[in-house]
Amino acid sequence: MRRIRWWWGALVLIFVAALVGVFAFSGSESRVGRPLPRQGPPGTGPLTIVSLGDSTVSGEGAGNYTADTNGSKGDWCHRSPAAFVDQVKIPGVVEHRNLACSGAPAAQVALGDVKQWTEGSQAQQLATLVKDHRIAAVVIAVGANDDPQFSAQVTGCFKAWFTPQNPPCRTGLAATWQSKVDAMVPKVVNAVADVKKVLAQAGYTPADFQLVLQSYASPIGPGIPEELRSLNGCPFRAEDLQWIGREGITTLTGGLKTAARQSGARFLDLSRAGIGHEACSGGANPATEWFTRLTLQLADLGQVDRASHALQESFHPNAAGHAEFARCLTEFLAAGDGNASCLAGADGNLHPAPEVVAR
Template sequence: MARFRWWLAAFALVGVALLVGVFVLIGKDNQQPDDRPGPPGRGPLTVVGLGDSTMSGEGAGDYTSDTDGADGNWCHRSPNASVHHVEVRGIVESVNLACSGSPAGHVGLGDVKQWTEPSQAQQLAELVKDHRVSAVVVAVGANDDPRFSRLISECFTSWFIDNGDPCSERIKDDWQSRIDKMVPKVADALQDVRQVLRTAGYDRDDYDLVLQSYAAPIGPDIPENLRNLNGCPFRTEDLRWVKEVGAASLTTGLRQAASETGARFLDLSRAGDGHEACAGGGDASSEWFTRFTVQWDDLTDVDRATHAIQESFHPNAAGHAQFGRCLSEFLATSDESAACLEGEDGNLHAAPSVVAQERG
């Protein structure tokens, strides 16, 4: 009898084990899959670059054939652009929608075209159909009311006129008002980017939206023998103003636009310190910006001649690599703002705002 009870108990245990196994298997089959972390949708986890020349890769060379003048497209997107140097855990693809010369209106939604291309926000709306966008990095504003590139051109022209006043004397009178007019345009563009992602089912926590400022491409501490067409034809007064006032106040305005839209902010205003165009003297290898550059072959082609000096005074490939390094560090943190500063190793690093202020 005792033996019979033992076999009965053993049989019962086996039956329970089998039932548990069946329930586990059924449970796994019927269990809803866990929500995947990060952005919704399908496709590779992606970082996207939007904006103007400083994001497109102007100055970095090797422009894609479709953006190097083909059918009037001069967006000058380069595989060397900073967005393609981003290395963040989980992100496997980078897409550059930036276009050289773009104002904020081209980044946002609307009918503004730049070099034949439609709104970058509209292009982003197409991209999210088959990409999971983890981060959008924007560099824009300089081509709006500040017209920073035109400012550089004006200062270039001023160098030729010996008896004329430094260009900064003419510009500084209304410089702040130009920046004040720029801020709401950049804020509107950022809100349009958020609208595109919201329409695609994204919550704000699903992605990072980063607005970055501009690094000064030129500075006053360059050899006298390079303040000419051999490198950097600018007056010392103008070089000092561009670096110490122009780029710094532009950064302040962009920081305000980021704050108004809840975007993270990356300050690049001092990122080029010591590495500006012509700062290396006879050896340009340490410079992160192009000197006065002429594509001589383009001068023989009517359609390309007006773009022959387009690369001048933009970040070069080395500069973009450094900006990408700093951006990668910033994206890996939860800091709302940081500044790209050179570390003891000679590379740019994302310094928290409090550290950047102490070093400023």
């Protein structure tokens, strides 16, 4: 009887040992066959955040432009070290690359042969950068220089101030603004698609990086003191200021949000980011403003190759504005997903307010 029990116990032990071995072997094989989660973007080199787009990204208005983009050999991209991309703080990111160029249309951000101030495709520049950098995030702001021609419209409103006997600029703008924004959308979508294509060809998956399309903050708005609605600061009619700061920027933002949705990018809405801090809104205290007033570089007027750019900085985010945009963008990227609007918090600084979707 005891001998039977002994054999029975031995068989049970052998069976259990074999079973454990099977599980251990199977588990090991399963771990080998299952790919481990990728630790960040592929490739080699420093973890980097990149900005692409036009003047609102390059740093136009922030001053202290890099020598190679301040008119050298015809390059007027006006990239400033005070631009928001250089101030964004992301854990692990050690490099910031600003590839934006003042005045750039969507076609120059996209792949192709379109140039802006002698510089070629920004997406192609990204393709070169990704060879020895690991891209953590790409932030894009573009579209205003396409069909809407936002800067040209502001200039038109500036001219309307000189001719008070003629209709305000908003009269003509309101009739065609929506159609111009609608025509812009597919061009922005194409530019974003090319950026995604460049990274996909470098081995990136959507999970490897953040892709953000942001809108524009209105540089001017209603409520400017009467004495500053002149060549001393912001020469615009009151009704034109109201239209640009409200209907104009709202419609443009709506088009860019559509482009973000169609291209699969996160959307950061800056349309209300500058409220209360627009150019000339501070009256006698411009230190509270986040945008440049009418700015004339007198020294440039005496040089033939620079004279036509003497007003280029006017009505763009200044260094203080870029610092606030960087604060909001830093928090937005930290959230990791979803859309948001940059709004002033109780502390007076910009923070991303998550988008509320109607159910």
